[in-house]
Amino acid sequence: MNVLEVTNVSKSFVDNQVINDFNLTLKAGKSTVIVGKSGTGKTTLVKIISGIIKPDTGAVGLLGKSINNNSTAAGSIGYVPQSPSLLQSMKVRENVLLPLKIASKHVDVSTVAQMIRLLRLEGFEGYYPYQLSRGQQQRVSLARGLVLNPKVLVLDEPFASVDEIAKEELNLELLRLKATLKLSFILVTHSIEEAVFLADEIIVLSDDGSYKKIKIDFGKKSRTVELKNTKKFFEYQSMIRRML
Amino acid sequence: MTLHKGMHIVFIVLILIAGFVAAEVIIANLSLHALKQGATPIEVFLPKPSSVIGAYIENFSHLNEDLFYTLYRSMVGLALGALLAISISFVAFLSTSFDRVATPALQAINAFPIVGFAPLLILIFGQGSDSGIIFLSMLLSYFPIYVSISHAIRNTPKGIQEIAIALGASKYKDFIVIRMSEMKGALISSLRLAFPASVIGATVGEWLGTGRGIGQLVTVSLYRFEPEIMYAALSTLIIVNLLALWLIIRLERKVAPWA
Numbered sequence: 001m002n003v004l005e006v007t008n009v010s011k012s013f014v015d016n017q018v019i020n021d022f023n024l025t026l027k028a029g030k031s032t033v034i035v036g037k038s039g040t041g042k043t044t045l046v047k048i049i050s051g052i053i054k055p056d057t058g059a060v061g062l063l064g065k066s067i068n069n070n071s072t073a074a075g076s077i078g079y080v081p082q083s084p085s086l087l088q089s090m091k092v093r094e095n096v097l098l099p100l101k102i103a104s105k106h107v108d109v110s111t112v113a114q115m116i117r118l119l120r121l122e123g124f125e126g127y128y129p130y131q132l133s134r135g136q137q138q139r140v141s142l143a144r145g146l147v148l149n150p151k152v153l154v155l156d157e158p159f160a161s162v163d164e165i166a167k168e169e170l171n172l173e174l175l176r177l178k179a180t181l182k183l184s185f186i187l188v189t190h191s192i193e194e195a196v197f198l199a200d201e202i203i204v205l206s207d208d209g210s211y212k213k214i215k216i217d218f219g220k221k222s223r224t225v226e227l228k229n230t231k232k233f234f235e236y237q238s239m240i241r242r243m244l
Numbered sequence: 245m246t247l248h249k250g251m252h253i254v255f256i257v258l259i260l261i262a263g264f265v266a267a268e269v270i271i272a273n274l275s276l277h278a279l280k281q282g283a284t285p286i287e288v289f290l291p292k293p294s295s296v297i298g299a300y301i302e303n304f305s306h307l308n309e310d311l312f313y314t315l316y317r318s319m320v321g322l323a324l325g326a327l328l329a330i331s332i333s334f335v336a337f338l339s340t341s342f343d344r345v346a347t348p349a350l351q352a353i354n355a356f357p358i359v360g361f362a363p364l365l366i367l368i369f370g371q372g373s374d375s376g377i378i379f380l381s382m383l384l385s386y387f388p389i390y391v392s393i394s395h396a397i398r399n400t401p402k403g404i405q406e407i408a409i410a411l412g413a414s415k416y417k418d419f420i421v422i423r424m425s426e427m428k429g430a431l432i433s434s435l436r437l438a439f440p441a442s443v444i445g446a447t448v449g450e451w452l453g454t455g456r457g458i459g460q461l462v463t464v465s466l467y468r469f470e471p472e473i474m475y476a477a478l479s480t481l482i483i484v485n486l487l488a489l490w491l492i493i494r495l496e497r498k499v500a501p502w503a
Contacts, residue, residue: 001378051410079410085403088502089425098404102413128502141403 001028002064003184004049004077004152009058011044018044020209022058026152030180033195036205037244042188043156045205049186050079050089050154062151075103078150080158084137086129086144092116093125096143103148115143118177135166139173146177152184160190168225171197175223192244196236197228204243212243264293267484291472296479306461311480313457321381322438326431328382329390337397337423338415346396347489354387359448366452371478377449377457382444385438392434397423429503435492447481457485 006024008131010017017039026032026053034042047053049060051067062076078099086095097112109161116125119139129137138158145153155174159167171194177183189195195202216236218227267357271292273284287295291487300307332350336343362380369376400422408418458477496503 047406050406051412052406052436075411077410079407081401081403081406083401083403085401085407087401087404087422089428089500099407099411102408102411102417104417144407156452183403 002026003028003062004186005061005064006049007059009055009060010049011041011048011053011055015152017209019048019055022211024186024203026184026186027181028184029202030037030184030200031178031198032186032201032203033199034186034188034203034242035195035244036192036211037193037207038190040205041209042205045155046079046154046186046188049152050077052079055113074182075099075105075148076151078145078148078153080141080145080153080155082157082160083152084129084134086137086139086140088129091125092121092127092129092140095129095140095148096121099144099148105148111147111149115147118146118180119143119173133166133169138162138166138170141243142173142177144169146181146183146236151184153183153189155185157188157196158192167194172223172225174198192237192240193228195240196233197223202236204240207244214239214243253496257280262479267293276391288469289471289474295472296475299470299484300479301478303473307458307477310456310458310461310477311484314443314446314450314459314481315484316320317377317449317457318385318439318442319382321378321445322385322435324378324382325386325442326389327386328386329393330427330431332390333394333397333427336394337419348490350390358383359444361394362448362456363452366449372454374454377446377454380449381442381445385442388437388441389431389434392430393427396426396430400426429496429500432492432496432500433503436489439488439492443481443485 002025004024004026006022009019011019019123021103022045024032033044036042044053046071048055050059061067067076069200078202087098090098095118096115097107100107100112116122119142121136121139121143124136125134129140132140141158145155159170162170174185174187178185187198189198196216199216202216204212204214206212214236218230218232221230271287271290275287278285287319291299296336332346358380365380366373366376369379397419404422405418408422413421428469447459447462449450453461454460458481462474465477466473
């Protein structure tokens with residue numbers, strides 16, 4: 001079943017065409033990772049999908065319905081920004097339930113508790129962001145993105161500012177959430193390794209606004225850190241590097 | 245060299261005692277020297293600390309009553325200043341047009357020597373009335389609060405602003421749910437500047453004749469040639485300001501530890 005459909009989306013800023021006739025289909029429980037050099041429109045694209053900016057042409061559809069200018073769709077797509085962007089004045093628990101307050105939805109205590117448990121933040125509920133490590137802050141940001149139980153989670157270079165070990169842990173966390181919650185996600189990254197590890201499909205954006213899609217299939221092999229040492233993993237990496 | 249916490253207090257007390265003794269000796273000697281030379285002794289305008297303490301004890305209840313008037317006026321002025329600052333920030337956040345006009349206008353008003361307009365304000369509100377003094381106190385205290393909270397409102401993380409847009413939040417909702425929370429720490433921090441400013445406003449207003457208040461006491465003691473009372477009154481204000489600063493810092497650590 002298709003969860004998300006992006007159809008003929010284009011966007012330009014002044015005379016600069018950033019996105020040109022872009023199409024994407026995301027199936028339930030699948031992941032698409034977008035890679036590309038700086039300035040190829042990766043962030044613009046995920047902001048269009050998240051409803052933060054409007055496309056010049058084209059449409060974004062969720063479960064067969066267009067969500068352009070549709071406020072009822074608010075919360076159906078979760079958004080995780082580049083930096084954790086937590087409110088310093090709020091404790092972890094309050095930061096996680098913030099989207100519920102913004103969307104004026106009933107604060108289900110069990111949902112918030114579940115998100116905190118899923119992201120392994122138990123015991124940190126009463127901490128302020130400044131008391132957490134960067135990796136923990138990013139976990140809070142992930143929990144916040146998931147609290148409205150979205151159909152799709154959109155992540156804009158979420159692990160760019162964390163160290164390699166924390167990044168690896170967060171990648172595994174995301175794959176665990178994908179499996180546990182049957183989560184569909186779209187992620188933007190600069191890291192080819194991260195892209196191959198997380199994606200079912202990779203979209204490589206080019207400077208001229210064109211793009212290519214690659215299916216990632218490791219067969220029955222599970223996505224563990226060991227996968228990164230396999231021949232197929234290296235082949236996928238080389239293929240994408242050549243496309244960039 | 246690091247000192248134990250208790251040692252800090254002993255150290256400060258020793259410095260105060262040393263300063264007290266030094267001031268006593270220097271002022272007494274300078275006054276004696278001036279008398280011998282046939283000049284005006286320094287003690288006429290700079291009394292010895294012991295005389296100031298004596299004046300404080302002698303006028304204890306009178307000073308406390310005046311302090312109450314000054315603090316009451318400055319507290320009301322501060323509260324109104326905070327309310328004004330929050331209201332302007334709220335409207336400026338909701339309306340970009342208002343923001344474009346109000347922000348430069350407020351900065352321009354703050355550039356005015358407001359204290360210089362004190363006589364005019366007292367004339368407008370009527371001599372002996374609390375309103376003029378409270379208004380002056382409000383004018384001096386709102387600006388540091390406004391600058392601090394409007395900075396906090398504008399510097400909310402970009403990511404959370406994007407989430408609000410994605411969730412279709414109105415500007416009103418954005419202010420109430422997101423910005424108000426970020427404003428809390430800034431509001432408390434701004435009191436470090438706004439509280440002394442409100443006390444200055446009230447004191448200057450009282451100079452111009454209100455019957456009661458520390459400002460009025462300073463003026464009267466000056467006319468009566470009682471410098472020790474004037475110093476006792478001003479020292480009381482300094483102590484109150486330091487005490488308030490200590491309380492604000494404690495409150496900040498308790499309520500807004502991230503600030």
